[in-house]
Amino acid sequence: xxxxxxxxxxxxxxxxxxxxxxxxxxxxxxxxxxxxxxxxxxxxxxxxxxxxxxxxxxxxxxxxxxxxxxxxxxxxxxxxxxxxxxxxxxxxxxxxxxxxxxxxxxxxxxxxxxxxx
Amino acid sequence: xxxxxxxxxxxxxxxxxxxxxxxxxxxxxxxxxxxxxxxxxxxxxxxxxxxxxxxxxxxxxxxxxxxxxxxxxxxxxxxxxxxxxxxxxxxxxxxxxxxxxxxxxxxxxxxxxxxxxxxxxxxxxxxxxxxxxxxxxxxxxxxxxxxxxxxxxxxxxxxxxxxxxxxxxxxxxxxxxxxxxxxxxxxxxxxxxxxxxxxxxxxxxxxxxxxxxxxxxxxxxxxxxxxxxxxxxxxxxxxxxxxxxxxxxxxxxxxxxxxxxxxxxxxxxxxxxxxxxxxxxxxxxxxxxxxxxxxxxxxxxxxxxxxxxxxxxxxxxxxxxxxxxxxxxxxxxxxxxxxxxxxxxxxxxxxxxxxxxxxxxxxxxxxxxxxxxxxxxxxxxxxxxxxxxxxxxxxxxxxxxxxxxxxxxxxxxxxxxx
Ligand SMILES: Cc1cc2nc3c(=O)[nH]c(=O)nc-3n(C[C@H](O)[C@H](O)[C@H](O)COP(=O)(O)OP(=O)(O)OC[C@H]3O[C@@H](n4cnc5c(N)ncnc54)[C@H](O)[C@@H]3O)c2cc1C
Ligand code: SF4
Numbered sequence: 001x002x003x004x005x006x007x008x009x010x011x012x013x014x015x016x017x018x019x020x021x022x023x024x025x026x027x028x029x030x031x032x033x034x035x036x037x038x039x040x041x042x043x044x045x046x047x048x049x050x051x052x053x054x055x056x057x058x059x060x061x062x063x064x065x066x067x068x069x070x071x072x073x074x075x076x077x078x079x080x081x082x083x084x085x086x087x088x089x090x091x092x093x094x095x096x097x098x099x100x101x102x103x104x105x106x107x108x109x110x111x112x113x114x115x116x117x
Numbered sequence: 118x119x120x121x122x123x124x125x126x127x128x129x130x131x132x133x134x135x136x137x138x139x140x141x142x143x144x145x146x147x148x149x150x151x152x153x154x155x156x157x158x159x160x161x162x163x164x165x166x167x168x169x170x171x172x173x174x175x176x177x178x179x180x181x182x183x184x185x186x187x188x189x190x191x192x193x194x195x196x197x198x199x200x201x202x203x204x205x206x207x208x209x210x211x212x213x214x215x216x217x218x219x220x221x222x223x224x225x226x227x228x229x230x231x232x233x234x235x236x237x238x239x240x241x242x243x244x245x246x247x248x249x250x251x252x253x254x255x256x257x258x259x260x261x262x263x264x265x266x267x268x269x270x271x272x273x274x275x276x277x278x279x280x281x282x283x284x285x286x287x288x289x290x291x292x293x294x295x296x297x298x299x300x301x302x303x304x305x306x307x308x309x310x311x312x313x314x315x316x317x318x319x320x321x322x323x324x325x326x327x328x329x330x331x332x333x334x335x336x337x338x339x340x341x342x343x344x345x346x347x348x349x350x351x352x353x354x355x356x357x358x359x360x361x362x363x364x365x366x367x368x369x370x371x372x373x374x375x376x377x378x379x380x381x382x383x384x385x386x387x388x389x390x391x392x393x394x395x396x397x398x399x400x401x402x403x404x405x406x407x408x409x410x411x412x413x414x415x416x417x418x419x420x421x422x423x424x425x426x427x428x429x430x431x432x433x434x435x436x437x438x439x440x441x442x443x444x445x446x447x448x449x450x451x452x453x454x455x456x457x458x459x460x461x462x463x464x465x466x467x468x469x470x471x472x473x474x475x476x477x478x479x480x481x482x483x484x485x486x487x488x489x490x491x492x493x494x495x496x497x498x499x500x501x502x503x504x505x506x507x508x509x510x511x512x513x514x515x516x517x518x519x520x521x522x523x524x525x526x527x528x529x530x531x532x533x534x535x
Contacts, residue, residue, distance in 0.1 A: 011313070011419070054268060066177060075321065114180045
């Protein structure tokens with residue numbers, strides 16, 4: 001079965017047709033660069049996304065701190081990761097790039113601050 | 118009175134880049150921002166996708182701004198925060214600016230001016246919706262600031278009108294935070310946001326996108342209780358009998374951005390009806406000598422990276438600005454284009470780093486773009502497809518092309534049959 005995908009790796013937004021072969025190989029067309037192939041094969045086997053959100057803080061000048069996963073996590077874990085982060089309160093000043101959660105949900109992926117607090 | 122070579126108004130990704138490059142080029146530089154913090158709109162853009170072009174990394178808007186702010190801190194550019202430029206007046210050798218801040222009023226003089234005041238959102242007033250004006254109607258940017266800066270949920274059951282990128286990003290954001298986004302309604306037959314945002318913000322979360330449908334009425338006295346949506350015909354008129362009543366507590370409008378150009382207009386800078394920003398040449402100088410424009414003030418970009426690119430160039434060129442007569446050559450475009458920036462070229466100024474930005478007027482399949490000089494093709498580029506929401510960029514070294522003030526430069530599109 002062929003799947004029509006939009007590559008979200010870079011702003012080019014290539015429209016990719018991808019097909020999962022019987023032996024697990026993925027054939028793709030429409031991608032302008034090799035990263036599109038990686039995206040498409042992940043999409044068919046184990047889709048991944050980065051997560052960007054905010055976490056609460058105790059500081060009045062910045063009640064919420066923007067954060068993101070330092071890499072991508074499996075797409076189906078996004079809502080669970082949100083649940084972890086919505087229970088978190090930042091009590092110390094941090095800098096842009098500092099780790100606020102190490103390896104969220106054991107994905108190996110840290111959650112980092114994206115602004116100076 | 119303080120005196121500068123270059124003053125940049127606006128501390129978003131356009132103005133930050135302009136101030137950095139003007140300072141690097143040796144000009145005495147002042148950057149003025151009306152808010153308490155630098156970063157412009159990027160302060161509330163917590164999502165990623167920024168910086169792929171400029172930094173080769175996928176950053177959030179906040180991180181992108183932080184990088185530029187750190188870079189600015191290494192320069193000698195002077196900074197005035199919480200300061201509003203309330204007036205700009207032309208004088209013989211430059212511009213006199215009136216600044217308002219908590220400390221009172223102040224004046225500064227500058228030889229060259231870079232306008233980097235960004236854009237604002239179209240509001241409910243600019244789209245025809247009937248009914249009351251209860252609480253719970255937000256522009257997408259206001260909802261974004263509520264949630265991402267103040268940490269407050271705008272509502273629980275949301276309808277989004279317009280498929281602009283900020284609305285798509287907010288559809289995902291609200292869903293992540295536990296709200297129900299009932300649907301995104303777009304009056305046009307095609308989505309106006311980028312395909313990647315349709316994919317990662319709507320499809321990923323099973324949020325329906327309804328094309329050729331619009332919100333006709335808002336219901337509710339104090340708070341939004343429901344909206345009526347209806348199909349529209351090709352003239353965007355609602356079709357009787359297609360109405361649907363949708364209970365919700367929030368309506369979010371994502372119906373487009375308009376460049377902010379009050380200061381430019383007060384200086385008599387002519388604006389392009391299409392871009393709603395100033396006409397400019399390849400140095401980003403407007404038709405008023407010494408006034409430069411960059412970023413979303415000039416034309417609304419899809420990428421902050423392009424905004425900063427125009428800031429880099431505007432700041433550098435403003436730093437070397439010296440008064441002289443310009444004879445500008447118009448860049449002619451066929452009707453297939455929505456617009457091109459720059460709209461003019463100055464044959465006497467550096468043409469080596471000319472960059473054309475354009476949008477197509479309508480969605481197109483395989484297309485060849487051709488640039489003709491006096492009827493002879495000097496460049497062509499092929500596109501697999503062109504869509505109005507996607508801005509295209511063509512860097513083109515025109516320094517050896519032999520342009521004079523009497524040349525004729527044209528941009529054309531041709532269909533490519535496969
Ligand atoms: C709500 C919203 C969300 C957006 N989301 C995205 C996105 O997700 N991705 C993306 O690439 N683009 C997004 N954009 C477009 C975004 O505006 C640009 O990418 C980029 O931020 C524009 O940069 P800029 O420097 O031109 O303007 P801005 O970032 O708007 O900066 C302009 C600055 O000028 C200041 N200013 C204005 N007038 C004056 C004055 N008279 N005196 C002093 N200071 C003044 C303002 O306070 C502001 O800080 C969004 C735009 C809006 C409105
Ligand atoms: S395939 Fe390559 S060029 Fe196309 S969107 Fe993906 S990363 Fe970008």
